[in-house]
Amino acid sequence: MEILASIPSPSESEIHLGPFPLRGYALCIIVGVFLAIWLGGRRWVERGGRPGTVADIAVWAVPFGLVGARIYHVVTDYQLYFGDGRDWVDAFQIWDGGIGIWGAIAGGALGAWIACRRRGIALPPMADALAPGIALAQAVGRWGNWFNQELYGRSTDLPWAVEIDNGIDEGTFHPTFLYESLWCLGVAVLVIWADRRFRLGHGRAFALYVAAYTAGRFWIESLRIDEAHEFLGMRLNNWTSLVVFLAAVAYLVISALRRPGREKLVEPGADGDDDGDAGTVDDAGPASDDVDGTTEPGKPSLEKETADGDGPAADDRADGRSAGDADAEVTPDPEPTERVAGDEPAEPVTADATTVDEKAETVTAGDRPAGAEPGGR
Template identity: 75%
Template sequence: MELAFIPSPSTGVIHLGPIPLRGYAFCIILGVFIAVWLGNKRWIARGGKPGTVADIAVWAVPFGLVGGRLYHVVTDYQLYFVEGRNWVDAFKIWEGGLGIWGAIALGAVGAWIGCRRRGIPLPAWADALAPGIALAQAAGRWGNWFNQELYGRETDLPWALEISDGPNRIAGTYHPTFLYESLWCIGVALLVIWADRRFKLGHGRAFALYVAAYCAGRGWIEYMRVDDAHHILGLRLNVWTAIVVFVLAVVYFVLSAKLRPGRETVVEPERSLPEGPAKTAEAGPTDAKAEPEAEADPASEPAEDAAGSKKL
């Protein structure tokens, strides 16, 4: 007998008049705002300028969305490109389907472009964003709850997730893996914030810590899921991805600590003032050297007569 369970919403869309508000999209947008807000606070604390994080996010977010969707479509191509499926569904991002691996990879490309345009080191910017990205993932996972997807094995635990009957799913109570991952991501964010304050992480090591910690949790959470996925040597593809990315993050952390210890002292260099009239005007009249007065020519002075009066 089930004593309690987590109910799933009857629909993932709320209509505000003629405007549909999709729960999945709302969670993604909320996560972006959280990441930018926290990243901006951390960037300013590191000596950066207000607004820089948002300016670079304008490049990173679109790239990340495209990368996340590409990873999902490529790794789950059978959902879109086999007989009986409609390939147009691959563009329906609001129905769910964003791979965090592709989102981070291509999002980093967008961030690199934005950082290069501002003359900012990408690792420093990534360190500032790391805990915010983890919190963004925590918020974004609730989009899976709205869509009733990516749940785990059947269970009768009090916190089991109730799933209703529908396409590609059977009614029952299952492990709420979306909730497990959301809570794990919150823990990762707190870990990165604590470690960054305690050890003054720099040169991308805070971001590497976030990646490694997330992958450690994603591995066991992915192992609990029952949705269709490709398997390699008995393990789901995303489990292998988590293992490989975890190792790369740890290697980067260790090598970075040896090659570039400490933290960046300047994360956003001041731009030099342009040469020209502005520089001259800045000096002002008080800085100009006075012209030396011409020496008086005795011959040009009117001669004085014996009475002392000048001859005009």
């Protein structure tokens, strides 16, 4: 068989950063995680969330996802770690490869749910924001299989065949890791387009990602030749892809019928209320009022009397008197009395005059302090 071209595999699975060796498999996972957080964070803010929330959720989701991915791999390929001549300690050496995407999604979803619950966020809108980023992370992470010379398909002489020499197989084979990487890139683009075109919400963007990924994974899995458990003549991962695909499609249809549209509020307090209590029953009123102390039309006044009965701080009145003077005003009697000063004709007291205590002593003009104006306080 004449090979016109092929993709060479790395001679080593490590990348040396000075004196520090870094596994290519681990590097691909790390880069993929950062891309998922970056893209998910942008989409979360676009949907009305706070910056930095996705990074906080990732603190829980990423470790749970890695653990779940490893558990799924060890359980489905237990013979590699618990068979004759095997060392069960190897099950913890994740850097040597061997993770399952199904376990990663399940474990990551559990970690994200815990983190979202702690912050009062619903999981479906967070999953919608993260969906294309997860597909992008898978696209990058699959290149870790290239470093480890694993997850390849049947023998082929296609120009894009991958060269394998791992002590088990030797020759050129279908690069199924490359097929899945390209497929995941397409899934990420599809989810972003559909989400903007149809405003997917309530977990439907994530369901679209799951359905699209499993559709591609089904035919890619059929090309692989590595050992795997089979059921009714089909690989276990094919059955998993089929079941998960049907579940995702069913969720898409049912969710679209029951809860169309997209969530209006994805994170409490994301509208600018730093206390995170926006929209709760404990909200006492508007967050702010006008600079001059007046409230907006239709909003209740923020002026409240204090416990000792005092009103708000003294403000300027139109007649020049302070608010404290207003407390001393007493409404004049309906029938004002007349004052008599010697032989002066009686003058009725005007309605706007301020009454004084009936027992107050009369202040003569000579007793007024210097500079005091008549009628002043």
